[in-house]
Structures are given as structure tokens and as C-alpha cells.
Amino acid sequence: MKTRIDMDVEMYLPVVREQMSKLVRFSDGEWAVISKHLRLMTLKKKAHFTRSGEVCGHLGLILSGSLRLYHLKDGEDRTGYFGLPNDFVSSYKSFLKHEPGIPSIQALEDTVLITLSYLSFQDLLIHPVTAHKMERFARLIAENMIFCYEDRMEGFVSESPAERYETLLKKKPAIVQQVPQYYLANYLGITATSLSRIRKRISVPAK
Amino acid sequence: MKTRIDMDVEMYLPVVREQMSKLVRFSDGEWAVISKHLRLMTLKKKAHFTRSGEVCGHLGLILSGSLRLYHLKDGEDRTGYFGLPNDFVSSYKSFLKHEPGIPSIQALEDTVLITLSYLSFQDLLIHPVTAHKMERFARLIAENMIFCYEDRMEGFVSESPAERYETLLKKKPAIVQQVPQYYLANYLGITATSLSRIRKRISVPAK
Numbered sequence: 520m521k522t523r524i525d526m527d528v529e530m531y532l533p534v535v536r537e538q539m540s541k542l543v544r545f546s547d548g549e550w551a552v553i554s555k556h557l558r559l560m561t562l563k564k565k566a567h568f569t570r571s572g573e574v575c576g577h578l579g580l581i582l583s584g585s586l587r588l589y590h591l592k593d594g595e596d597r598t599g600y601f602g603l604p605n606d607f608v609s610s611y612k613s614f615l616k617h618e619p620g621i622p623s624i625q626a627l628e629d630t631v632l633i634t635l636s637y638l639s640f641q642d643l644l645i646h647p648v649t650a651h652k653m654e655r656f657a658r659l660i661a662e663n664m665i666f667c668y669e670d671r672m673e674g675f676v677s678e679s680p681a682e683r684y685e686t687l688l689k690k691k692p693a694i695v696q697q698v699p700q701y702y703l704a705n706y707l708g709i710t711a712t713s714l715s716r717i718r719k720r721i722s723v724p725a726k
Numbered sequence: 727m728k729t730r731i732d733m734d735v736e737m738y739l740p741v742v743r744e745q746m747s748k749l750v751r752f753s754d755g756e757w758a759v760i761s762k763h764l765r766l767m768t769l770k771k772k773a774h775f776t777r778s779g780e781v782c783g784h785l786g787l788i789l790s791g792s793l794r795l796y797h798l799k800d801g802e803d804r805t806g807y808f809g810l811p812n813d814f815v816s817s818y819k820s821f822l823k824h825e826p827g828i829p830s831i832q833a834l835e836d837t838v839l840i841t842l843s844y845l846s847f848q849d850l851l852i853h854p855v856t857a858h859k860m861e862r863f864a865r866l867i868a869e870n871m872i873f874c875y876e877d878r879m880e881g882f883v884s885e886s887p888a889e890r891y892e893t894l895l896k897k898k899p900a901i902v903q904q905v906p907q908y909y910l911a912n913y914l915g916i917t918a919t920s921l922s923r924i925r926k927r928i929s930v931p932a933k
Binding site for chain 1: 864
């Protein structure tokens with residue numbers, strides 16, 4: 520089920536550089552150092568990027584496919600977030616501290632990622648050519664994750680399930696096509712039936 | 727109620743440098759640049775560090791006193807976290823994006839902080855003397871905030887209120903002395919009566 524292949528990443532590098540440049544613009548010299556550390560990872564549908572209790576060894580950038588982060592509570596899944604193409608993904612505390620993490624991250628469909636390992640991440644943070652820019656890159660990654668956490672917490676505190684669904688649609692319109700209803704409802708903390716009712720209501724404009 | 731005084735910060739600088747050096751060790755030259763940007767802020771009990779709907783203009787390091795971050799939902803408070811001495815505090819998304827934030831942060835008692843303004847933060851990130859180390863400092867601040875968010879989410883997903891209380895005690899033993907019962911219960915998502923029952927049970931060792 521699970522395949523992690525370090526294929527030739529050459530063909531993906533321009534896309535990855537473009538995505539990373541939305542956070543930090545790397546010079547050709549810096550990029551030459553960084554790109555040597557990048558690996559391609561492919562995950563079959565339902566394979567795990569990381570499992571609860573494992574050290575999450577990678578920071579990933581999703582090229583195609585989708586993932587979801589979830590927790591298990593009393594045998595039940597609770598979905599924490601979805602990763603779609605161009606999203607960075609990791610069980611970040613586990614990755615940064617290099618210690619076993621609690622959440623699991625699983626591919627919702629066949630998924631391709633570019634990854635940076637923990638050791639590569641540490642190397643680039645002290646490499647004389649990349650140190651400064653990598654600090655910035657890692658800062659912006661962390662800050663963007665904080666924005667996600669704050670938004671999600673806000674959603675639970677101040678929005679109804681219907682409002683949370685609409686906010687999600689606004690931010691990630693592709694999610695409805697890409698993520699099964701069941702997981703969307705799970706993420707919103709409602710039943711699939713309630714989500715279906717909400718969707719019907721939203722698709723009919725108010726008179 | 728609210729007093730923000732830019733007093734002479736000289737006397738606090740060694741303490742602040744010591745605290746910041748737990749994240750990044752600054753040289754004397756770097757510290758000379760950074761310390762010029764630091765200001766002292768004093769908040770009377772119940773005064774706000776930031777209010778919902780305001781731009782949170784500062785990142786603070788608590789020197790004495792305590793704060794709590796909360797959201798208002800249907801007229802009710804929901805406590806998100808507590809800041810105790812040596813903790814960094816901010817409505818971080820609002821601070822970083824320089825846009826109005828949703829949470830409020832309020833002093834639980836008379837509180838003294840050292841603060842860095844948004845503009846100072848931006849200046850130090852591009853100042854030739856401090857840029858690299860400030861990127862690292864800001865990265866580590868953001869990463870530590872992620873650890874807090876992940877821990878809190880984990881607590882709600884996988885621990886009972888009693889376990890969440892014990893985890894909190896382990897991480898921040900001072901919190902019981904410093905934070906009123908009412909807010910502790912509110913943070914744990916339980917009633918003050920339930921918290922009182924939990925505390926009684928914990929103080930009696932299991933036979």
C-alpha cells in the first residue's frame with residue numbers, strides 16, 4: 520500500500536521553486552544547495568505520511584493528490600486539517616523536535632509530494648549559503664501554520680457548522696471536489712447528513 | 727485602568743537578554759541594536775494587552791504578573807491560554823499580519839512586560855546586524871507557539887478534563903498559585919465545581 524520512492528526530482532524542481540518563492544525567493548546559488556536535499560515521495564491512497572507514535576521525518580510540499588491529518592479518540596477519527604496541492608504538510612511538532620507525534624497524516628488518494636528530511640532541514644539552517652534564507656523560510660512556514668491553527672480555533676469558537684463550511688469553501692474551493700463528504704463532515708464536527716443539509720441550503724440562494 | 731508607560735527599560739535588560747538567549751544567543755553588537763527597540767509596558771489588573779477587533783501591536787515578554795487570552799462567544803468567555811512570567815505573549819496572527827485580531831488578551835493582575843512593536847520587529851528582521859538572528863528568533867517563537875497549539879489540541883482530543891489539569895500542572899506548576907480557579911476551569915472547559923472535585927481527588931494520593 521505504501522510506497523516512498525526517491526525518484527528523480529529534476530522535472531518537479533521548477534514547480535517547487537515557484538511554490539517556495541511565494542515565501543522566500545532563493546538565488547540560483549542557494550537553490551543549487553537546497554534542491555540537492557529535495558526528494559520525491561509518492562503515497563498510494565490510504566498510505567500514511569506519518570502515523571501516531573512515529574517520528575514524522577519530513578516536511579512535505581504536496582504536488583498532486585490530498586492528505587488529511589487526524590487524531591484517534593476512543594477508536595474514532597477526528598480530522599484536524601486537509602492538505603491539497605501547493606500546501607506544506609507535516610506533523611510539525613514531531614518533525615521539529617524529532618520525537619514521536621500524536622497525529623496521523625494519511626493520503627486520501629494517490630499523492631505525490633516533494634519532501635525535506637529533518638536532517639536536511641537542520642543542515643540547510645546552518646549551511647553558510649542557505650542559513651539566513653532558510654531561517655526565514657522556516658519562520659514563514661511556522662507562521663503560516665499558526666494562521667491555520669488560529670483560524671481553526673476561531674471557527675470552532677465563533678462560527679456555526681454552516682459558517683465554518685462556507686469559510687472553508689472560500690479559502691479552499693477545491694476541497695469539495697477533492698475530499699470525500701464523510702471526511703469534510705468529520706472535519707466540521709458534524710454528521711454527513713447535517714453537511715448534506717447545509718450544502719443543499721447553500722446551493723439555493725436566499726429569496 | 728489601562729496604563730502603558732514607556733519607562734526606562736535599562737534595569738530589566740539583563741533579565742530580558744537572559745530569557746531571549748534561551749532561544750537565540752545575541753552578540754553584544756546585536757543586542758545593542760535590539761535593546762534600543764524594547765519598551766516597558768505595565769498593565770493594571772483587568773487592562774487589555776489587546777482587544778478583539780484591534781490590531782495587536784506588540785509581541786510581549788512577561789516579566790511579572792499574568793495574562794489570559796480569551797474569545798467571546800455568545801457573551802461568554804472562552805479562555806485560550808495563560809501567560810506567566812518568562813512567557814512570550816501576543817495575538818500572533820494579528821501582530822504578524824498587522825490586521826485586527828479576534829482574541830483578547832487581558833491582565834489577570836498588575837502585569838509588567840517588555841515589548842517589541844510591529845515596526846521594530848520588521849526593522850530588526852531586515853537590519854544588517856540583526857537580520858539573520860532575528861529570523862531565527864522569530865522562527866523559534868512561532869515554533870514554540872505551534873507546540874502550544876498542538877499540545878492544547880491534543881489535550882482536548884485525547885485527555886479527560888482531569889488529565890488536562892494534571893498536564894497543565896506538570897508544564898506550568900505556578901499556574902495554580904497565579905490564576906484564579908474560575909479561569910482555570912474555563913480554560914479546561916469545565917465548571918469550577920468540577921475543577922474543585924478534580925483538585926480534591928488529585929491531592930489525595932491513590933491507595
